[in-house]
Amino acid sequence: MFVEFLRKNGYVAGVLAIIRIYLGYQWMTAGWGKITGGFDASGYLQGAIGKAGGDHPAVQGWWAAFLESVALPGENLFTFLVMWGEFLVGIALVLGLFTNFAALMGIMMNFAFVFSGTVSTNGQMILLTVFLLVAGYNAGRFGADRYVIPFIRNFVQERRTQTKAVIAETN
Template identity: 40%
Template structure:
């Protein structure tokens, strides 16, 4: 399955469709927050997650470390709403255009898991499921996209120059 996802041309077409679908969803959500002022929504999500943490069958809080992190973030909800809004928008654009796709999917997964740890299930399991296929496929998921040109350019212009410098490790 991994070999198919990473090397097959049909897989790259299927992955492009999945990638663009996810990109549109992320972009629409991010754009709504960027243009509509999401600070109230983020404050509400943080407050609700702190007041009603995710609990197991015995009533024990399952992610106390996450809830204490949210408590520390709550006073800074405006900055966090800015990061969430623009993060969702940029993840979406990266997926739609297939530019820095692996990074976009990674940050999308981080947001999906953060929402789930906060107790917001919504579309997150579906997104996580689809994003895993993209991240496992690696470069093949973005061959039909800007990464076809961007990744080789990065490899030759950034990593080649960096590796050619003398360092104490040479």
């Protein structure tokens, strides 16, 4: 019942738009700060790996192993992905463009940051993003998704119809 309320109610769509824009602004400004500020992920990755030791580690061993064996050797790729991922997720959420995909990518980054021992606002952002993901299309109802998603659905449907017609002709 609550899920239906999140997915169909027009007033909820307005509240979700506010949440979506807030999250988008947070992501966009964080990404832009990294893009213009000369961000380098290597220090962050080494710090996260360092938090895996001691009596009460903030980082799980399996995550530290991933960071050490995959992320740290590919630090340039991860630097690029974090900077531009944050910025592009932010733009997409602010515009309400491919909202569900942007929210999914955002929550994945939030979880990666939490796994790396960073608390900050990640927990709050995860909670708010869950509402966007559960709401589905309604989260982008007052955004570009209102126009883009129906266009894509119509385009795909036309292609399917054309393909079925071609298959029917060849048989």
